[in-house]
Amino acid sequence: MTESTTIPSDPTLDALWLTEAVRLTEEEASPLEDSEANRRARATGGTFVQRLILRAHLLGQRDGLIEARRHWRQGATLAFWLLAFLAVLSGAGLGFGALGDGLRPVNVFWALGSLLGLNLLTLLLWLAGFFGAGRSTSLLGRLWLWLAGKLARDARAAQLGPALIILLGRQRLVRWGLGTLVHGLWLLALSAALGILLALLATRSYSFIWETTILSSDTFVAMTHALGALPSLLGFPMPDIDTIRASGNAAQGLEAARHAWAGWLVGVLTVYGLAPRALLFILCFWQWQRRRQQLALDTEQPGYALLREKLMPATERLGVNDAAPEQLPEPSAGHLEIAGESxxxxxxxxxxxxxxxxxxxxxxxxxxxxxxxxxxxxxxxxxxxxxxxxxxxxxxxxxxxxxxxxxxxxxxxxxxxxxxxxxxxxxxxxxxxxxxxxxxxxxxxxxxxxxxxxxxxxxxxxxxx
Structure with a gap:
């Protein structure tokens, strides 16, 4: 029976990805036996890119690449959920570690450092890789490919990861895609930390202090006001100068002081932790969606150039130069003309x-x-x-x-x-x-x-x- 083949009419990400994987497979090993796929692609017609996509789809069906792509996707999805689980678990640990068990006063600046320190460091590294040579992005890409390939457990998927990176790299989509992933995971971690922080503040009584040996109280007053200025514009509380100075000597038992410090800590975490990650996540995801529509094959690659004559024969590309005669000659013996209902x-x-x-x-x-x-x-x-x-x-x-x-x-x-x-x-x-x-x-x-x-x-x- 005729094999039912469903091919997207437009070059989609999956179709282009499979085509690149077939090209890499042929360049790595040797050209595949493709006489049937080439014949069907020529019979279907269309542009050179459309014929390349159909040829790759037919070869992918025959050689199991389409099934391998499904396994690779499953591996990549499983890898994401594992990372998301670890992100939530780590965020919850940050929240618990920042406040402790409530038996001792909380040093507000140590708590703030434990909540935002690693986040700030990784954000600076991501920005350096994004605007610099891109080494961190490349390392993260290799790690993601390795993890997805290991979880896919399909030897046929060996060229799928590199093919995806090559295809996405033409529109600089790798950094936007991985940026969406990285900022999304940090957003999960910081949201979990904020959730645990609010739950602990709602169910336990905490006192807040700051400590120093060589700095003056004016330094901590300035730091507190500088960090809390932007959150205060959004409605988060700000400890007054007397409360800040008093918290340096001993924990304040006053309810107003505890509320002020707790609100200040939540506000700083929200504004300087969650908000930047959320904005970068939205930016990366928007760029990913926008640039993905511009993906295209580089038909000047040697692997594609060799296929041009097979898929676009010279006699076909020449077109019609003369007007059709009034009567067409009868087919000669041995040339079978078959009607669609025969x-x-x-x-x-x-x-x-x-x-x-x-x-x-x-x-x-x-x-x-x-x-x-x-x-x-x-x-x-x-x-x-x-x-x-x-x-x-x-x-x-x-x-x-x-x-x-x-x-x-x-x-x-x-x-x-x-x-x-x-x-x-x-x-x-x-x-x-x-x-x-x-x-x-x-x-x-x-x-x-x-x-x-x-x-x-x-x-x-x-x-x-």
């Missing part, structure tokens, strides 16, 4: 002792006997352009069902609506070998093709038994 009979490698073809009605076309590669290629081209509704393939079961013959049968069957295999009876005075006939049946059963020794010509003519 039924076709074809035989494979029959010897001269067997009379062929049998008597056929006018509605059934005889495609002859395929004996060499040129005949096969010509018939496959014609069947691809004009697929018949019903196809009968006659085979001589006295021959061994080698891999090449079964492969040809499979290609022919994919060019027709419904296919049946006719295992011809032995000529008079001859006898079929039972083991060889059983080999034919097993091979055709593996291909899920109906077969039998009884003549299927009535079915070929009418579609009924």
């Amino acid at each position: 039924a076709v009979l074809v035989a494979i490698e029959l010897d001269d002792t067997r009379p062929w073809p049998p008597a056929l009605p006018e509605t059934v076309r005889d495609a002859g006997v395929l004996d060499d590669g040129q005949q096969r290629r010509r018939l496959l081209e014609q069947l691809t352009r004009y697929p018949p509704v019903r196809l009968v393939i006659a085979c001589d079961p006295r021959r061994s069902p080698d891999r090449g013959t079964l492969s040809l049968i499979g290609e022919l069957a994919r060019c027709a609506g419904t296919t049946r295999i006719w295992l011809l009876p032995a000529p008079a005075g001859d006898q079929l070998d039972a083991d060889r006939l059983d080999d034919w049946r097993q091979g055709l059963d593996r291909m899920a093709l109906p077969h039998g020794e009884r003549s299927p010509l009535e079915w070929l003519e009418t579609g009924h038994e």
Whole structure:
């Protein structure tokens, strides 16, 4: 039966990704056997890029790359959820570590450092990699590819990760995609820290202090006001000067002082921790969505340049130079023109002792006997352009069902609506070998093709038994 192929009409990320993976696979190893895929891509028509995408899809279906891509996606998704779980767990640990068990006063600046210190350091490293040589982005990309590949557990996915990086790199999408991931994970971690912080402040009583040996109280007053200025504009409380000075000597038991310090700590975490990560996450995600629409293949790559002549033959690219004549010449003998509603009979490698073809009605076309590669290629081209509704393939079961013959049968069957295999009876005075006939049946059963020794010509003519 004709293989149902669903290909997006526009070059989508998945289609371009698969095409790049096929190119890398062929460059790494050797060109794939692609005669059928090239033929079907030429028959479908379209631009060179559309034909490249269809060819890659057909090869990906045959060689398992599409299934490998699904496994790679599953691995990448699992890796993300593992990282997200670790981010939430780490954020919750930061929240607990910042406030402690409530038995001792909380040093507000130590608490603030534990909540925002690592976040600030990684943010500076990301910015340095983003505006600099991009080494941190590259390392993170390699780590992500490694983790996704390990979790995919599919050897066929070896070129999928590098192909995705190469494709996305043309629009600088790697940094935006990984930026979305990194800032999203930090947003989860800081949100978890804020949630734990609010839960602890709501259920336990904490006192806040600051301590110093060499700095003056004026330094901490200035630091507190500088950090709390922006949060105070958003409605978060700010400790007054007397409260700040008093907290340096001993923990303040006054409820107003505890509320002021708790609100100040939550406000600083929200404004200088969550807000920058949220803004960067939105920016990276927006750039990812915008630039993803501009993805395209680099058809000047050597791997694609070699395919141009196969997928865009010179005779096809020349176009029509002369006006069509009033009457077209009749097809010469041996050139089969098959209509879309036709039924076709074809035989494979029959010897001269067997009379062929049998008597056929006018509605059934005889495609002859395929004996060499040129005949096969010509018939496959014609069947691809004009697929018949019903196809009968006659085979001589006295021959061994080698891999090449079964492969040809499979290609022919994919060019027709419904296919049946006719295992011809032995000529008079001859006898079929039972083991060889059983080999034919097993091979055709593996291909899920109906077969039998009884003549299927009535079915070929009418579609009924």
